[in-house]
Amino acid sequence: MAVIPFAATRSGIRDFLLAVSSLLSVSLLLYLHNLDLPSNAVTHSAAAADPPPPLSLHGILFSVASSSASLHRRAPYIRLWHRPIARLNTTFLFLDRPPPQPIPPSLPPIIVPPGAGTLAAGHRIARIVKDAVELNVPGVHWYVFGDDDTLFFTENLVRILSKYDHNQWYYIGSSSESYEQNEKFSFDMAYGGGGFAVSAPLARVLARVLDSCLGRYRHLYGSDARIFACLAELGVPLTVEKGFHQRFEVDVRGDLFGFLSAHPISLVASLHHIDAIEPIFPGRDRINALEHLSKASRVDPARIFQQSVCYDETSSVTVSISWGYAVQVYEGNKLLPEVLSLQRTFSPWKRGKNVSSSRYMFNTRDYPSDPCKRPVAFFLNTVTADTTGIWTEYTRHNTGSCVKFKALERLKAVSVYSQKIGFNTEQMEVPRRITNLALPLSISWRSTQIRRELFTFLSEVQFFRCPFLAEEKSKMQIAKVLSKSEASRRLLSLMIISFLLCTTYLLASFLILPRTKVIHFSGSLQGWSSPTTLQHVVFGIASSEKSWPSRKEYVRIWWMPEEMRGCVFLERMPPNGTLDQADNGSLPPICVSEDTSRFRYTYRNGGLPSAIRVARVVSETVALNHPDVRWFVFGDDDTLFFPENLVKTLSKYDDGLWYYIGTNSESFAQNKQFSYEMAFGGAGFAISYPLAKVLASVLDSCLARYPHLFGSDGRIQACLAELGISLTHEPGFHQALRTLETYQPWKKNGGIHELYDVDTLSLHPDPCRRPTVFFLDSVSSATDGIRSVYRNMTSENCTFSDPLSPRKLEQIIVMSHKLDLDQKQLLAPRRQCCDVLPSAAGNVMEIAVRECGHEELIHMH
16 A cells, blocks of 8 residues: 655645635635625714715815015916916915016916005915905815915825814914924914915904904014914914924025935925025926926825835845935944934024024934935936836935945945825824835846846835844844745645634634624724723833832822723832732732843933833733723823823824824923934823734834933834834823923023923013912812812012902902813814903902803903
8 A cells, every 4th residue: 555645645634724714714705795784783884974075176275475576586486386286276376566577377366455565564464364265265175375485285285184174173284393483483383484274164263353353463573473373362273284394394494405305204285485495406406406306296295205214134224215305325224213313404594693593393413524424315316107106216416435335336226116105084194104125236227227226115014014123134044044845834834724713713703693793894993882981091100119109199199990990010019018008999000010131221321221111011011901992001100190181182083093192392402302203201192002012012122222212202202113103292291381481491401401392481580570370279060060269379478559459369269161072172172261250259250261152252352
């Protein structure tokens, strides 16, 4: 009898199982595809209202502020972005007086409002909001305003504004990149030159009250400050969109290469001050350079300037792509956060001795003065698109005779392949950095010339592979020694096991689960059948054996044992007798962190080695494996959370998507030293469940790459950057209104430590000339509302002859109703109004807080 080899037997069994499992899987998929949804099944797509029609350029009216003196000089900039949308007739130029020269038909229609020539420039340009609304153009959902030296990326504007409900009140834009400009004017104002958008219903209300409001602000400098002030009177804050100003409302001058080669993960909406910068492409004049850029932006507008970073292990180079603009190739492996920061190739808008003019609101790094120490730069040459994808070619820009290692010496061009980005609303809500695959350097024939090229493929993948560095190459070499046949056998075995498990699971689900439990989700995973509550949030609180006994009382203030889940993480359990048994029912349980001595910590000047343990609180909190989790929230033992507000804030976001939510510091020095794109951990930050699960799985390997960082929050931000995720700013974590400087900087060294990234007012040195302060004394609630009492705690002996002086008041009584904001109010917040009520007692003031009227302004009389 013939003996059948064991290998052949295994192969036959594998083939048989593979065939059977494949047939079963296909049958089940076909069955489930044709399965009728029972009438009592939960379906979020059916329950949801029909979505509004998608926003298009027809729904946006562009209003461009110009003047008879500047129009002729700046007309080419307007043509660049207006020409493709001229047929829509939704763009208008507003001038102070008729232009002295005939206007070519390629420009938008010109409007000279009555009396415009007699108004100051700031007042006239602010009134363009009113003038634009009074055009009564039908079908307008958004009004967009800008200057005649603003270059709009119109298709990107459509995508940006499509995230928002145009029926709500929205004021969208961004502040300046210059710290000096923000400090002088406001950190909360949309700077007009870079453009800003106002939703149609808000624009109509603003137009009706604008003239009366402008009369109160004749002392302000610009038109944007006047619009900001009037919108503040309507109770509407700025909704920040980085694409309007971030890196591009350029309050800088000179070479913008550092800006444009490191754009954030947001669509670029505008470029400003383009007549004050050098041509963005070498060897071209300013207009020709912008026209060259438009060749790429017309092909794939959403990808323009989007930065992607990849690593070529065979040549040990780091590649940074600013799509449609430039590619930089670095010798060796560079850490991702370093490559993402901006190189200071530019200079301040105002050239002077004022140090603050050289301070910026983003992360920067030095640009070497020696060209040979810079990365090799390649600028866009050609763009080719067909049905298979888009090829962009970048040619080398030589800046001198530099000796590079061989792979870079021979590199003359870079070719990048990509697919056109088709961002949907979810991707716009949570943008993610596009990943790269750098293929080995190879010889390519083009036009009978042989030249060295680096082919880079841009792709959108579901899971971002952390960039590998040199020390990881040994692991990759081990994988390569596996024979091809062995790898094939392993792959086939894995496929068989996967098919069998999938088939078994589907069969069990179909046979065991009743059909009434079927839940259909539409779009993303946000389709929960119940609203987010505290029971969907898990907290990870970082503490230590030394600090917990003294700081646990802070946690006790906000912790609700019956409604909350989570853990306080210590490096070890406190000694016996130091823990109060009564704490068991009123504080989170204590978890002991794993030993982190295997991780290196090399931060200069000693630093804080416990930062590694605190960073790992993320993965250790995820490992608690609590069920039905939507959000993980992290903070310190001296962080005071407001749980109900936290849940309200998180409910704005789709927890099925990848979110990293928090905000940076109010201290300029802290942001400059660490990062403007980092959620400072002490005030807390939130990570959505699916992102936290992925982050936890890669955290340890990522932490090994960042021994030189100071804190835990810097490490988390670096690892999330490797996953392609940027920070979603929520000012409620570090909220700061226009603030009196009653505090001191964290470090008392003077200089930049006394600078803040919020609007401030100086506290008068004379206590008797300061506002009278009343502190909360009591709160009571009844069916007719909430009554809070505030008492005068002033101790200064000030003399006032005015009988109505607030110093004579002893208490203030405030009546209000519980603030229960719905989803729309959370997304488009509005400040509330209040009324001073008549009071019989001369030493008591009564105030009623309420929602503002539709067109009500908050202003002095």
